[in-house]
Amino acid sequence: MLKKQWQRISSSPLARELLVFGAIYLFLALINLRVKMFLTAAWYDGILERNHELLLAFQYANPEQSRLLQFCIPELFRRLLGLSIPHAYILQRWLFVFLAFLCFHFYLKKWFDSRLAFAGVLILAASMPLSYFNHLQESSPLLLLTFLLALWAIRERRTFWYAVVLTVGAFNNETMLFLPAVFVFYNFKGLGFRQLIRLVLTTLGSCLPAYLVVGTIRYINRDRPQLGDLFWHWPDNIRGIWRHLRTFPLDYWRAEYVYFVFIFGVFWLYAFLRYSKKPLFLRRAALTIPLFIVPHLLATIIAEVRLMLPLSFIVIPMALFYLFPPASDETASSQSPEAE
Numbered sequence: 030m031l032k033k034q035w036q037r038i039s040s041s042p043l044a045r046e047l048l049v050f051g052a053i054y055l056f057l058a059l060i061n062l063r064v065k066m067f068l069t070a071a072w073y074d075g076i077l078e079r080n081h082e083l084l085l086a087f088q089y090a091n092p093e094q095s096r097l098l099q100f101c102i103p104e105l106f107r108r109l110l111g112l113s114i115p116h117a118y119i120l121q122r123w124l125f126v127f128l129a130f131l132c133f134h135f136y137l138k139k140w141f142d143s144r145l146a147f148a149g150v151l152i153l154a155a156s157m158p159l160s161y162f163n164h165l166q167e168s169s170p171l172l173l174l175t176f177l178l179a180l181w182a183i184r185e186r187r188t189f190w191y192a193v194v195l196t197v198g199a200f201n202n203e204t205m206l207f208l209p210a211v212f213v214f215y216n217f218k219g220l221g222f223r224q225l226i227r228l229v230l231t232t233l234g235s236c237l238p239a240y241l242v243v244g245t246i247r248y249i250n251r252d253r254p255q256l257g258d259l260f261w262h263w264p265d266n267i268r269g270i271w272r273h274l275r276t277f278p279l280d281y282w283r284a285e286y287v288y289f290v291f292i293f294g295v296f297w298l299y300a301f302l303r304y305s306k307k308p309l310f311l312r313r314a315a316l317t318i319p320l321f322i323v324p325h326l327l328a329t330i331i332a333e334v335r336l337m338l339p340l341s342f343i344v345i346p347m348a349l350f351y352l353f354p355p356a357s358d359e360t361a362s363s364q365s366p367e368a369e
Contacts, residue, residue: 069161095250096202098168125170126170133342140308172201172339175205177342182194183208184310263326300351
């Protein structure tokens, strides 16, 4: 019976790829989970339980209080499966990191074969441990998944599904509100009046629900204090970057303010080498990277390098195109907006 089932699965290339690579990614997600748990004492010292109860009572600080899915999904797991609070959050992290790995594989299959798609996921899995600290920012795993799915929908010009994923993701983390920039850059076709009006209307129509979600939640939670002392972090970030750049190289492993460079390392460079030879979607999406990094330098603690992880889905495939150029560069460079 099992042999027949396996033969049936093996006869479908998609099902076989899902099973074979999915099994690998399940354990890669578990390895990442172990690293995160090892570095996060707050998971089991009572802080996680306390924070969860405060979040459910809407007595915690923003932005965490306004990231509803971050604590509602673990609470759902608790009620459905009878899990403890730590185990509910473990399930959330393991599940969404696994799904992000699996979806990233098939997202990369647009441009690469299975071997290079696998390599791309391995690069992401190997980079993520640098982002783990003793903090409880548990919207990050689902953010990875929704950010990727929204990029995928933009690339395939599935505007309805992009709007749906963007809205769902907005219930989890406001970083999703960056994605309309990618939508605009990719769909820009010229300065003609009709083209611009159509782009403006489509952009507003697809992103307005997400902005309304975030705006409404923030208004409801307007009396909640801001987590941390400051919202303006530019001076601290610049001082921290300068201080850590001057660190002795053998101490770079703890130079947290330049981790946002280390997280992709030389891939930052490889992503932009032979830029014109890369697919249109990646070229246009890459133009938004400064729009992503600069606000984080201004308003967040840049040492919290997990903030850069959503850029993996742009930087890693661009770098792979440099490392493993297609047989014909014309295939990658001549794609029109309609061709992708």
